[in-house]
Amino acid sequence: MPLVDKLLILAIGAQVFLAIAILVLMGRERVPRVMSGEIPVADIAVERSGYPLKARLLSNSFDNQFQLPVLFFVGALLLLQLGFVSWVDVLLAWLFVALRIAHAAIHVTSNDVPRRFAAYSAGLAVLTLFWLWLLIRILLVPSA
Template sequence: MSGFEKLLLLITFAQVALTFGVLFYLGRLRLPLVQAGEVKVADIALHDGNWPEKSQQVSNNFNNQFQLPVLFYAAVAICFAVRFVPGIFLLCAFGFVLSRYVHAYIHCTTNRVYRRFYAYFAGLVLLTIGWIDLVIELMLVL
């Protein structure tokens, strides 16, 4: 495995760790609410809008980890399938995952929408550039 492949693997593990981290945080918020009877299971069985705001906020972030990151994971899978990781893509992948951490932090704490949007948009731009680089590099190399 090349050095770039190892770095991309670490970056990917960081994104997975973020997703699990948000999920465990969500569980830490929600489980006590159900155990204390503050939230009734019947009220949330088919509609998650009955959770308190903070819990819903973190849940929204968890759901968000399956939006743009899906495109990231697809690009990573392509890199490993062809055993080639372009340098620019690697830098964009690192920046993308870093932006996801910033986005998640904002979303799960202050939830300042404009700041959250800037982090999201930065990740979108980096992911787009990464994909463009990947496509061009693969067309030139393969």
């Protein structure tokens, strides 16, 4: 397997482990409070407002890992399937993942909305470039 493929797979793995890390942190915030009775199950059965702020921030950040990253996963898997992975793809993939980590870090700490929006927008821009680069190459490859 070429090095660029391995590096792209590592970027995919890093994004997956970001989601898992947020999920674990969210569980550490939620489960003990529910188990101790501090938060009645009825208060959180339908919505999250019964949880403290930190748990809600983690929950929102976790939900966000199933928005833009899904488009990243589809593109990355398509690249691997087609055998089109290049160093540009790897660079854009890792930049996207780094921006997702920054976005999540802001989301679950200060939750500074302008900074969080900047990280999100930068990630969206990188993801857009990732897809444009992929589509250009697919459309320019002569068909057999």
